[in-house]
Amino acid sequence: MADSFSLQNVLDNFKSCLNDHKEVCLKYYISGWRELVSFMNSLGSVFAFISKDAVNKIQILENFLTGENGTHYVTVQSMVKYELDNELVDLTKRGSHPESGCRTLLRLHRALRWLQLFLESLRTSTEDSKTSVMCSDAYNASLAQHHPWLIRKATGMAFCALPGRDTFFEVLNAGSHEEVVTLLGEALPLISEVYQITEDVSPRQNKAEEGNMHVIRPKSAKGRTRPKVTEACTADDELLHENCPFPPYPPSHPPRPPPTPSHRLNSPSPSPRAFFRHSNPSSAVENALDISLLSLNKYKVLPSIEKRSEEASSADMEEKSSRSRLHTRDFFRSDQETERASGGTVRTTSQCQESETEVLLALRTPCGQRLTCQFRPTDTLQDVVATAEDKSGKRYEHVLIETMEFPRRSFSNLNMTLSQCGVVNKSVLCISFKDAP
């Protein structure tokens, strides 16, 4: 209900979410989502399909929490342990546990990333910012890669029905614009912390496996898994290969400082750790299969990666690909890893960490020029445009940036950082004029 929504309640719930051991309490996590859904409902029936899905997921978790095994569902950590120990998690809806707590929470966890990005855009927005653009940029950088074409289209249309920024602030019902911004500034670190701790939930013993590789095969526009391609070479591939290995051009402008600590919080809890790294569970089986098909990957495997690949024994890979039971590390992988993988290259977790310090990008300018430049994850899309301008000696105004991997994502808010947009090392970005056909 519109009247009952309170941004303060959202904040309070996410504050209460973390217990003394920095574990995420499901009860408050659920309540936080309930508040958010009640807000979304007040925006109109165009959001009903989203609301229905969210309510359904919230209900599944609530049923577990209040059910006979409820004691195991008090925290995300205890739930993960319980469900994995008891093999209660399945990858697909057709499995014997199609609606496990883990699977359900993962969906909401991804949505929390969307919320985090959207609220941050909203907090730093200016009078002429559009809620629909902020919402869709955040969506493209998070949930979109997990949704099939139809959902992405429907969601995109729903975003167009969002009220303008001023009305949106009013509907939030939390005082003046300044007060809303202040409240968002308080809520965001809490949401980020809950997100990060959930993301980090995974048994420590998985550390030993971090040298293994991930490949996620993005879904086609029709939501089907794409065939494994060896022969096809698109313009994007061409651009990728043409620039591989990328020469390390430094940026022509000073890099931005590293991300604020509040957005990069580490869980102090000893264990479990790194569990809810975003992933597409339905792709996890594909991942396992992909491991044994690495040699067919259409993208060139980078030298350092090849080295690590050799280190991982083929026997281990065999075992992985034949494993039918869900494994935490296969199941919950961060969006960043997913995004790296959907860029077509195979990377190890430790390489993912290394690449956080540098992002080598191939850029295609509006006039078709191809450039390679080095950035930091904290650089903004505007920095990317500025670098392209410097290098090409041309001015690019009123542009947007598109990713070239599938699903293509388009960002018109150039204040977003590469990391927020999920743009990772060795991606290809296309700069286009907004009014281009």
Ligand SMILES: CCCCCCCC/C=C\CCCCCCCC(=O)N[C@@H](COP(=O)(O)O)[C@H](O)/C=C/CCCCCCCCCCCCC
């Ligand atoms: C301070 C408050 C301001 C912001 C308020 C935002 C309120 C948002 C409230 C709820 C968000 C909805 C969360 C949706 C969870 C989606 C989970 C999901 O990915 N489900 C898909 C997969 O499920 P399975 O089939 O595998 O079980 C499902 O296919 C998705 C269906 C619907 C599309 C969901 C799109 C979500 C877009 C983000 C929400 C935008 C709301 C805009 C309101 C400002």
